[in-house]
Amino acid sequence: xxxxxxxxxxxxxxxxxxxxxxxxxxxxxxxxxxxxxxxxxxxxxxxxxxxxxxxxxxxxxxxxxxxxxxxxxxxxxxxxxxxxxxxxxxxxxxxxxxxxxxxxxxxxxxxxxxxxxxxxxxxxxxxxxxxxxxxxxxxxxxxxxxxxxxxxxxxxxxxxxxxxxxxxxxxxxxxxxxxxxxxxxxxxxxxxxxxxxxxxxxxxxxxxxxxxxxxxxxxxxxxxxxxxxxxxxxxxxxxxxxxxxxxxxxxxxxxxxxxxxxxxxxxxxxxxxxxxxxxxxx
Numbered sequence: 001x002x003x004x005x006x007x008x009x010x011x012x013x014x015x016x017x018x019x020x021x022x023x024x025x026x027x028x029x030x031x032x033x034x035x036x037x038x039x040x041x042x043x044x045x046x047x048x049x050x051x052x053x054x055x056x057x058x059x060x061x062x063x064x065x066x067x068x069x070x071x072x073x074x075x076x077x078x079x080x081x082x083x084x085x086x087x088x089x090x091x092x093x094x095x096x097x098x099x100x101x102x103x104x105x106x107x108x109x110x111x112x113x114x115x116x117x118x119x120x121x122x123x124x125x126x127x128x129x130x131x132x133x134x135x136x137x138x139x140x141x142x143x144x145x146x147x148x149x150x151x152x153x154x155x156x157x158x159x160x161x162x163x164x165x166x167x168x169x170x171x172x173x174x175x176x177x178x179x180x181x182x183x184x185x186x187x188x189x190x191x192x193x194x195x196x197x198x199x200x201x202x203x204x205x206x207x208x209x210x211x212x213x214x215x216x217x218x219x220x221x222x223x224x225x226x227x228x229x230x231x232x233x234x235x236x237x238x239x240x241x242x243x244x245x246x247x248x249x250x251x252x253x254x255x256x257x258x259x260x261x262x263x264x265x266x267x268x269x270x271x272x273x274x275x276x277x278x279x280x281x282x
Contacts, residue, residue, distance in 0.1 A: 022078045026087055030076045034088060037075035041068070054121070056092045057130040069179060085179040093130055101137055109134060139187065153201060161198060162206065164188045176202075203256035219263060227264060239264075 026034075042052055055068055073084040101109075105127060112126040112134075120131035127134055153161075164185055168174070175181065182195030189198065230247045244257035244264075 023083075026076075026079075030079065031091075033075045034072060034084065037072050038088075041071070053092060056088055057124075057132065070175070081177055082179055089130070089132075105129070106137075106141070109137060113138060136183075157193075158201070158206060160189065161185070161201060162210075165202065200258065204258045205256075207256050224263070224267060227260060228267070231264060 112123040116122040124131040186195040
């Protein structure tokens with residue numbers, strides 16, 4: 001069975017294959033590169049700054065906005081799409097409103113929804129929160145108790161998740177790294193599991209299971225040696241510097257990034273005093 005998602009869209013944006021994207025505060029150069037990319041986007045599409053702010057803070061059309069964020073992120077190739085998305089939204093939030101919602105704001109939101117329906121732009125003005133914050137708060141309050149129970153996934157739950165991913169793929173939404181992708185999956189699961197739980201289930205077991213024609217994939221000695229060789233070739237000293245997703249390639253892609261990392265930890269735990277070892281040349 002062919003995977004419902006296109007792995008070609010999952011390539012990391014790092015310029016150094018196998019090394020994770022930069023973390024921490026954005027530099028002045030990075031901020032300038034991002035703003036230049038935003039200005040160019042406005043010029044090419046002949047849109048105003050207000051239109052741009054609507055794209056940045058609104059995000060009603062998650063698929064088109066996903067393409068937008070992927071493009072802007074290419075201006076700073078050492079940063080991931082999610083990091084750029086969070087940074088730009090934070091720096092362009094003219095309302096400066098973050099943190100927990102108050103009881104008064106919830107009441108304002110309820111009144112605004114009753115008045116404007118699902119016009120999140122107008123609701124945003126009434127509540128003085130970004131449109132996406134208002135929308136997310138509404139969905140959270142609508143089904144606050146509907147979270148996934150702990151324990152193993154049932155077969156029906158796995159099939160429901162796969163069906164949702166197939167439907168999204170048919171809609172052209174195959175990039176699982178686009179901000180909001182897994183939130184949409186969670187919404188279509190009716191809130192019975194979080195976006196993170198859906199993502200972990202897909203990358204942890206279902207993706208490899210589909211690639212193995214429905215059978216559970218078992219690690220072989222060759223797989224283990226391949227993993228050790230790939231990690232050693234990176235020349236990094238710390239485990240946090242390894243991009244597990246980047247270890248997958250066209251010839252060795254049966255395992256998800258999460259499964260690869262877990263397998264590495266199990267292999268390392270078999271070595272005495274492994275906690276103090278570096279990864280270079282292991």
